[in-house]
Amino acid sequence: MGSRFFDFINKHPIWVIVTSLLFAFLVASGAQNLVFKGDYRVFFGDENPELIAFESMQNVYSKTDNVAFVVAPKDGNVFSPEHLESLKVLTKASWQIPYSTRVDSVTNFQHTYAEEDDMTVEKLVLSTGNLSDADLAKIKQVAVNEPLLVNKTVSPSGHVSVVNVTVQLPGIDVGLEVPEVAKSAREIKEIYLAQNPDAEVYLSGMVMMNTSFTESALEDSATLVPLMFLIVVVVIGVLLRTIAGTFATVVIIIMSIATTMGVAGWTGFYLTGPSSSAPTMILTLAVADCIHVLTSMFYEMRQGASKEDAIKRSLKVNLQPIFLTSVTTAIGFLSMNFSDSPPFRDLGNLVALGVMLAFVFSVTVFPAMLRVLPIRVKVDDGSKVSNMSKLSDFVVSKRRVLLPTMALAILSTSIFLPQNELDDDFVKYFDETVDFRNAADFMQDNISGMALIEVSVETGESSGINNPKYLQTVADFTDWLRQQPEVDHVNTITDTLMRLNKNMHGDDAAWYKLPDDQALSAQYLLLYEMSLPYGLDLNNQLNVDKSASKISVTLKNITSNEMLYLEDSINKWFANNGRGYNAVVASPSVMFAHIGQRSIYSMLIGTTLALLLISLLLGIALKSWRYGLISLIPNLVPAAVGFGIWGLFYGYVGLGLSVVVGMTLGIVVDDTVHFLSKYLRARREKDLDAIDAVHYAFDNVGRALIVTTFVLAAGFAVLAQSSFALNADMGLLTAMTIVIALVVDFFFLPPLLIWLDKKSGSGQHAKNDSVGDAQVTLTQVK
């Protein structure tokens, strides 16, 4: 691209604008194909081993997607006739939820009891019309002593209960099915509350979580994106004092976002929680390009150049640096392709595409618009930059203090990096402004957590689950599980069999034990299964040929590390005590526990690769391997310090943060490029010594770096306001890292450069007789 191209823009701005807008419009129309997938499964690739294990378990037993109504009567007593009646009504209404296949509540629990040789199977709560105090006490006593119910369906003290609805989503269009179920559940909740003002209802469960992914993202796009636009308008308006420039920038941003999302739509992307933050990120990153073009243009105009010439010169000066920084930023985002989680791969690709599109627009339609828009600039008297001089004076004069102090500060914060514990608790993916999070928290505080582990214990032979040896193993396992502090509830077939054995012996408590004969167990189960109503069968815990049973373990909302540890303990328990039975552990909680770790390991590869590529580019651009190597320090230190501070204050990392290093690398490298290239230009071209070169770099790019850092940090800080914590954390840590990068570039890099260059002899620059800075070099390379 040469000046002929810029001449063309200057001569035919309208043509460029119309063509670009037409192109953007056509491409952007693809965005209507974009659909949002509100489903936690999107976080897992098709090849994800935990997802495969879980899917196959769901195919063998039945699906576990659910909606949970957590109902708390204000008088703290579930077992009043009025409240039980309301639960009966709620239970019945819940059957009307689309795709519901099972509803479990205190009232429809299938209570079994014996009278001589009669065995009765009926709902625990039949009619509530004339329940005596004794009846109520009996119902409560059965409920809070029933291992199937207590800590899962009803709290031990009987102050809160849950109506749990299992849904079987057809999966034809999850984007419609999930909201449909959520809407129905909310309507039922409203009706319930209208009829029962003396109770509180919280909606929890996987479906409510899935719908929250969509709703959070929609809310974000309704609040965060406009907020970000506002910030852009204010920043450019105030700092650069130009209405036309602000307007043109906003147009470029809109075009970049719209065409990126359009391409996404045409190429079959779908939106997810993480990838829906792409517009905010593109917005943030696109601004920087425009600021560089505008700043240079205004600089030229202040110097008295005509607008036409100013635009031309600005482009000439900025084309290569903007291209270089866009490429490095894109590489950083492309490193997210190494993530194990598809939404982050999508996010990386979308932002990388958006950044490159923004680059193209900033050097084509942006100058074309500036050409036709009215812009006036006062010719400057040249008495500015004094602030920057003060800053560089300070850095240079205090360099002997700054270097060790900064080094110490960097080390002492980075040291907290290992403080970060792995945590992908999906409940915490949402902040406290999200209803689902409040429901999950309330549920955790009052009855049970939402984390679940499912263990399929397999015998490999038909009817094998009735074997006494098998049942004893499962019962031992259940006992062991119940001793674990993080376990709230265990659902196991052995409890049912013990109860049936008791029932079959006239409800004699001494017979509350496992049948000691395979045929007996089989016959009990046959009897029991024949007496159950629709939707309350055992198919969710027994496979078709009864060769395996599934134990469902409800846990407190624990961290991924704790979950991985528990999974490991389970496998070890089976290795030592499993009597040769095979146990398969799976669940969404297990999937999330692994994904963070997986993603961190795979992102290590991705980030290293990005680092190598970027350093190579820098080495070529700066035409010096030495400075390419030195640049590693300011490029890597910000992430290390960022994660250190994060470890100190927050202390958890996961899926969302696993991509931050790669992502920020591409962004912070821009500062380094700008600073080092000016420094080297001063050393090589102007033959200045290290100290003067630092002054030169500050004077030339200091202000631009502050402005772009401010915009970038603001953009990611806006993202940090997302109610979707995965995005919010990513935004906050990225914003922090970007600010740290500037601090490092201003207060650590210059003293380091002076120290290193003095150490290696001041003649270093003289060896390098090439004239020109990064931009020129890059042109030569091309």
Added chain:
Amino acid sequence: MLFIKNTLKAHLSKQVLPVVLLVSTFTISFGVVAETPEEQGLAISKEAKNRDKGWQDNSANMRMVLRNKQGEESVREIVTKTLEVENDGDKALTIFNQPRDVKGTAFLSFSHPVGPDDQWLYLPALKRVKRISSSNKSGPFMGTEFSFEDLSSFEVEKYTYKYIGDETLNGLDNFVVEQYPVDENSGYTRRIVWLDKDEYRIQKTDFYDRKNSLLKTLTFQDYQQYLSKYWRANKAEMINHQTGKSTTLEWTNYAFKTGLQDADFNRNALKRAK
């Protein structure tokens, strides 16, 4: 008309048809229609029931093959003996042969058109007969996609009806009738039944769950006529659309009028049932 029940009922039970209705069914079969869809539906159902009466008792072997979404299979085998009872639901004896650990278990039920059935189970491992008190008939039978409700005898009183049209299916002209269960413990809001006009045999049934979504579809194959009157399918397949699971039933050794007596259907008979 042959209901699911009809086919299956042949094994588990037997229906009695009030003779009074013969006249109206006659009218229907000759296509003279001057009735509401509800009356037509009822008339068709009565005719089906009527055509399948008088077989006294029967027995058959039934093999059930269960499949889950993962493609795993499992087999159950039972023997059914049914006694036709006038003015009430049939009496049925089910003897379980497979899986092996339930072999010898026997189930006796006296079905009633309205209200819970009387039911007893003999558990050989316990050597006891247990009376089971439960109004639940909507749960899966032996883990299959058939509920007890699907397998029990068809009685006209169990439903209200609506004739909704004609449709060609399996190359046969069919009545299509909607049935609405009377029992509030039913697992369904309605069933849609396709009966061929020639013989009133059920060709297909769609089951709608309590929220009125399509839950299951049952189809019958290989109808065979016994005693020159009673049609029984050799095969039936139930597909659950919501879970992707399915169950196939295959009948062999049909026998009618085998001389079973009332005495073969009581608690004591359970223990010696084979």
